[in-house]
Amino acid sequence: MKVFVIAGEASGDKLGAALMAGLKTLRPEVVFDGVGGPLMQAEGLDSRFAMEELSVMGLAEILPKYRALKARIRQMAEAIITTQPDVLITIDSPDFCLRVARLVKAASNIRTVHYVAPTVWAWRPKRAEKMARHIDHVLALFPFEPPLMQAAGMDCDFVGHPVVAEPVASDAEAAAVGSGTVVLVLPGSRKGEVARLAERFGKAVAKITTAVPDAQFVIPTTRGVHDLVQAQVATWATPVTVLPPTSPDKAAWFKRADVALAASGTVSLELAANATPMVIAYDMAWLSRIIISRMLMVDTVTLVNLVSDTRVVPEFIGNACQPGPIADAVLAVLADPQAQRAAMALCMERLGQGGEAPGLRAAKAVLERLDQAAIKDQ
Numbered sequence: 582m583k584v585f586v587i588a589g590e591a592s593g594d595k596l597g598a599a600l601m602a603g604l605k606t607l608r609p610e611v612v613f614d615g616v617g618g619p620l621m622q623a624e625g626l627d628s629r630f631a632m633e634e635l636s637v638m639g640l641a642e643i644l645p646k647y648r649a650l651k652a653r654i655r656q657m658a659e660a661i662i663t664t665q666p667d668v669l670i671t672i673d674s675p676d677f678c679l680r681v682a683r684l685v686k687a688a689s690n691i692r693t694v695h696y697v698a699p700t701v702w703a704w705r706p707k708r709a710e711k712m713a714r715h716i717d718h719v720l721a722l723f724p725f726e727p728p729l730m731q732a733a734g735m736d737c738d739f740v741g742h743p744v745v746a747e748p749v750a751s752d753a754e755a756a757a758v759g760s761g762t763v764v765l766v767l768p769g770s771r772k773g774e775v776a777r778l779a780e781r782f783g784k785a786v787a788k789i790t791t792a793v794p795d796a797q798f799v800i801p802t803t804r805g806v807h808d809l810v811q812a813q814v815a816t817w818a819t820p821v822t823v824l825p826p827t828s829p830d831k832a833a834w835f836k837r838a839d840v841a842l843a844a845s846g847t848v849s850l851e852l853a854a855n856a857t858p859m860v861i862a863y864d865m866a867w868l869s870r871i872i873i874s875r876m877l878m879v880d881t882v883t884l885v886n887l888v889s890d891t892r893v894v895p896e897f898i899g900n901a902c903q904p905g906p907i908a909d910a911v912l913a914v915l916a917d918p919q920a921q922r923a924a925m926a927l928c929m930e931r932l933g934q935g936g937e938a939p940g941l942r943a944a945k946a947v948l949e950r951l952d953q954a955a956i957k958d959q
Contacts, residue, residue, distance in 0.1 A: 589674030599940025741933030
């Protein structure tokens with residue numbers, strides 16, 4: 582069995598690696614081709630180029646790299662059409678992946694699977710209909726997504742969110758890394774995010790320090806932004822511990838933290854898995870902010886709020902992403918951390934905690950739908 586798989590960022594690399602491991606369990610003879618990061622490479626993928634080339638987000642951020650990305654899109658489509666895999670699996674990064682799938686479908690009958698449903702519940706709902714023209718099957722992370730994808734004409738399976746399968750540190754491991762008040766600071770996993778948020782997060786940290794002088798601030802980093810984070814925090818007035826991407830203590834700090842200040846994204850679910858209360862803050866390039874703010878259909882972008890159907894996690898998005906209010910919210914959460922606990926627990930339950938591993942569920946869904954399609958074609 583030949584599987585061509587494409588991921589464009591760290592979160593997609595995690596999803597891809599778990600899916601690949603599941604496919605290897607169910608079909609030991611499977612071989613992989615495509616693009617991915619270190620986790621997918623550890624599962625047997627020889628990436629055709631560095632995954633980081635695709636790690637861009639937002640309209641303004643993509644424009645300077647448009648020509649290079651367009652060339653990569655053509656390159657990937659040609660490689661897929663030439664190698665004729667049994668299935669193409671694209672993972673998130675829709676600006677890149679769905680363009681590849683469109684070219685592949687235009688020239689072949691290769692089955693296409695997209696892992697992570699587009700957020701049509703948040704903005705641009707017609708994306709599902711456009712996507713259905715060249716995607717056969719969607720693997721959804723959230724339980725409310727399959728009906729939306731199916732209504733657009735695609736097969737869709739809720740396979741659970743990978744956060745529920747990630748290991749969580751023990752209380753003893755957490756206690757071993759630090760004492761006193763610990764504040765986790767998470768300014769993003771992309772360079773653009775870090776560049777925009779670091780100064781504001783630094784000013785918020787300074788205000789928190791004034792109120793809680795003994796607070797310890799810890800920043801776990803991801804591959805690709807570690808050096809940038811170090812350079813940014815070197816200008817902060819408050820000392821901060823910056824963890825390298827390979828730090829063995831990352832899970833312990835997530836468990837140990839009393840509160841987290843985090844960029845919007847899946848990291849909110851990692852915090853929820855560790856029952857760590859949080860404040861979410863995010864801003865985009867000005868052009869992306871203007872366009873997306875006009876299209877947004879939900880009153881919160883924080884995944885914990887959305888999945889639990891609550892609004893207990895404070896968020897500061899766009900123009901509201903200002904150091905003073907952010908710091909005040911962090912201090913308020915420190916004073917009353919219990920307010921978020923029930924919502925975080927409900928969120929994890931709804932995402933599949935305690936059930937079959939999402940990577941294996943995703944692999945089963947791919948194979949079952951592939952077999953069904955083969956029977957229809959006979």
